[in-house]
Amino acid sequence: MPDERPPGRTAPPGASGWAAPFITGEADVELTPHRLEKRRLAAAVRRIVDAAISMDLSADEVTSLADRLDAMASELSDRPAAAYEGFAEAATSPWADGFFDRSPVLGEANALAPPIRLEFSPDRIVGRVVFGAAYEGPPSCVHGGWIAAAFDEVLGAAQSISGAGGMTAYLKVDYRAPTPLHEELVFEGELARREGRKIFTTGRVRHGDLVTAEAEALFISIDFSRFAEMRRARGDEVEGTTGDA
Numbered sequence: 001m002p003d004e005r006p007p008g009r010t011a012p013p014g015a016s017g018w019a020a021p022f023i024t025g026e027a028d029v030e031l032t033p034h035r036l037e038k039r040r041l042a043a044a045v046r047r048i049v050d051a052a053i054s055m056d057l058s059a060d061e062v063t064s065l066a067d068r069l070d071a072m073a074s075e076l077s078d079r080p081a082a083a084y085e086g087f088a089e090a091a092t093s094p095w096a097d098g099f100f101d102r103s104p105v106l107g108e109a110n111a112l113a114p115p116i117r118l119e120f121s122p123d124r125i126v127g128r129v130v131f132g133a134a135y136e137g138p139p140s141c142v143h144g145g146w147i148a149a150a151f152d153e154v155l156g157a158a159q160s161i162s163g164a165g166g167m168t169a170y171l172k173v174d175y176r177a178p179t180p181l182h183e184e185l186v187f188e189g190e191l192a193r194r195e196g197r198k199i200f201t202t203g204r205v206r207h208g209d210l211v212t213a214e215a216e217a218l219f220i221s222i223d224f225s226r227f228a229e230m231r232r233a234r235g236d237e238v239e240g241t242t243g244d245a
């Protein structure tokens with residue numbers, strides 16, 4: 001089991017495999033005021049993105065808003081990027097900010113993320129989300145690439161039910177019916193089977209009673225020292241390796 005948890009995170013009674021402590025440990029990471037403010041900042045940026053794509057503005061209003069936001073963006077991009085720790089999906093998440101805050105799909109502190117809210121149970125992962133205007137593909141429908149990204153994440157979480165975790169080898173999506181924007185969607189993911197390093201998962205997304213897409217994905221569990229290598233390549237200082245998945 002990798003030993004990259006922050007100090008103080010403990011596995012709950014009965015947890016097995018490396019994944020369960022990571023997932024259930026999410027709740028142990030303190031929601032500090034700083035972390036909550038990062039989430040609030042991302043939520044504000046998300047609203048700006050939504051408004052920028054949806055609002056009916058005159059040309060002058062567009063120019064005025066673009067000037068103000070452009071100035072703010074310049075101010076921010078002049079600041080150096082902060083170093084962060086972690087790996088893989090956690091790589092997008094510094095430990096201090098919990099496991100998923102920076103995820104591009106789940107991250108409440110990442111304005112790019114819709115975000116999807118995951119619920120973990122021993123046999124199933126459920127992800128709830130409302131995609132806004134910025135995610136439009138066909139008119140008033142969610143872009144298929146975002147549906148695939150959501151499945152990658154939900155099935156990526158479902159793989160951990162196997163007690164191991166790794167990278168997506170393939171992801172197949174069957175789009176059955178248009179998936180609406182601005183409506184609650186419920187993604188589900190389960191472990192189908194594990195054969196050695198191969199972890200097979202299946203899932204679907206529902207809008208009410210209607211299944212709008214189904215998916216299957218294969219994940220290959222990997223030795224987490226490979227994440228340590230990727231982090232070194234990124235320029236992180238990484239001590240030792242992290243053990244097997």
Ligand SMILES: CCCCCCCC/C=C\CCCCCCCC(=O)SCCNC(=O)CCNC(=O)[C@H](O)C(C)(C)COP(=O)(O)OP(=O)(O)OC[C@H]1O[C@@H](n2cnc3c(N)ncnc32)[C@H](O)[C@@H]1OP(=O)(O)O
Binds near residue numbers: 156157165168
């Ligand atoms: C990220 C991990 C986090 C885990 C966390 C879990 C809990 C957290 C909860 C929740 C949310 C987070 C969830 C996030 C999820 C997002 C994940 C992504 O989006 S990952 C980015 C996209 N994927 C890549 O970039 C992979 C790129 N590919 C590779 O690096 C390699 O190809 C890799 C690691 C997949 C396999 O390479 P090899 O060298 O380790 O192993 P070889 O020997 O090639 O394959 C092993 C076996 O698998 C089969 N295999 C490999 N790829 C296959 C394929 N595409 N189709 C069928 N079989 C395949 C092979 O034929 C082989 O089978 P035989 O042992 O010979 O029977």
